């Protein structure tokens with residue numbers, strides 16, 4: 001029987017782990033593509049596209065080369081880079097890697113809140129200077145965290161924060177009672193809850209509704225002691241408004257794992273700002289994450305071949321996998 005062709009786009013992220021071609025050896029013909037020209041050449045006849053690098057944007061330009069494409073799997077949490085209007089309006093199904101990163105991003109966020117609360121940056125600085133600098137530090141117990149986005153990543157953050165004795169508020173598309181949150185408000189009511197937060201954690205997908213959600217107006221509503229943590233997408237925050245707000249001390253600090261432009265340009269002021277932690281889009285990436293991404297794709301591919309319902313189907317109009 002002829003094996004279906006799977007195009008793998010974006011090996012610039014590093015090739016998929018050997019487990020992927022090994023697992024699919026008898027079940028598919030893999031065609032690797034990195035550039036738009038590669039993709040144009042590889043798409044004809046292929047029913048499945050694995051977007052291995054979730055940042056790949058070549059599909060839009062190669063779209064007319066598809067003739068049988070039925071399913072695109074994005075090996076990442078956010079599908080913003082691949083959702084262009086022609087794909088949204090087509091009947092091609094899009095799935096993602098929902099579920100792989102919930103725990104690891106939540107751990108990363110807890111680590112960041114603890115680093116801020118316990119003033120670890122000053123401790124490390126003092127150690128570098130061989131200085132014994134005793135200080136008091138803050139607590140997470142009793143502090144308020146506002147989790148913006150209540151998908152599985154936001155929920156994992158909320159649950160861990162609660163275990164630490166924090167008061168957990170949330171922002172979702174619509175308000176509702178939810179056992180993981182003391183209060184869950186709608187995005188329209190974001191302004192009402194911002195002044196209550198000691199930590200604001202952004203965990204929403206990038207969509208037309210969330211782009212620029214945090215601008216100068218929102219940042220001005222924060223407590224001067226608040227910290228902003230972004231593990232979602234850089235464009236949810238207006239970066240220059242954030243730099244200005246930090247300079248005006250409208251908030252005490254920020255931990256940013258994602259940026260408007262990645263890698264963060266060397267001349268960005270964020271690199272050197274007091275109270276700012278810059279990390280290279282790595283909050284999700286635990287040892288073994290690439291294998292986990294490959295395994296998830298292989299399991300879904302087998303469902304697809306068996307004619308079963310795919311898991312993690314993205315609502316292409318909303319831009320994410322709905323929870324309900």
Ligand code: OXD
Nearest residue numbers: 054075076077078284
């Ligand atoms: C993402 C990812 O979508 O790291 O940000 O997968």
